[in-house]
Amino acid sequence: MRIPTVLALILLGATAASAQDITTYAGLRGSLAFDGAIKANANTAPPVNLKTDLNVGGGASVFWGIDLPAGFDAELELMYRYTPLGDGNVNGVSAKFGGYAQMFAPMANVYWTAPVDFPVKPYVGAGLGYAWNEVGLNSIGTSTFQTVHDDNWRFAYNLMAGVVIPASEGSRFTIGYRWLHEDVGINCGTGVACSGNLNSNSIDVGYIINL
Secondary structure, eight states: OOHHHHHHHHHHHHHHHHHHHOOEEEEEEEEEEEEEEEEEEEOOSSOEEEEEEEOSEEEEEEEEEEEOGGGEEEEEEEEEEEEEEEEEEETTEEEEEEEEEEEEEEEEEEEEEOOOSSSSEEEEEEEEEEEEEEEEEEEETTEEEEEEEEEEEEEEEEEEEEEEEEEETTEEEEEEEEEEEEEOOOOOOTTOOEEEEEEEEEEEEEEEEEO
8 A cells, every 4th residue: 555545544644533523513502681772873963873772572592513622613594583662862851652663683602611611601602693683663742653563684683691501412402692773774765874783682592412
């Protein structure tokens, strides 16, 4: 057997071993959203500034990821979130808003899990996505009307922190906090510049299984 052939077999074996070391995973995640708010501004004369709090809502996501060296994980996530509107104000005047905010977002997240010698391990993470969002409004104070809504695609990003809890040799639970920001599309008509954003907090519980 020639030496190049031997080297080729060694490299092939090393490549196969490296491929076996790569671990991928998938999972489901549920979110309890709280303490959120939408802020919007219209560049009119005089300008209009609106803020509405978000009542408790929720959502869910599915995700697929891959383990990387040094405790890192890379993940693709498809997330849905729904939250009803609550109290707020228009130019400083208090008002109660009726309606909802919802979003669908493909997100790319990166996590780092601390290499501690303990079964429950802390993690931190961050991610960026491009989210479809919709805001529907059907009442202001005591005045109700047919739902008016606006939707658009805008950038979103999030920060996460929590703990990983082992469930079995190839599965685990996660419990964590997520702060989510997304830009919100606001349609104020022709010739009027508008902008809006949504911030929310959530407790996320997930289940992960190795593939």
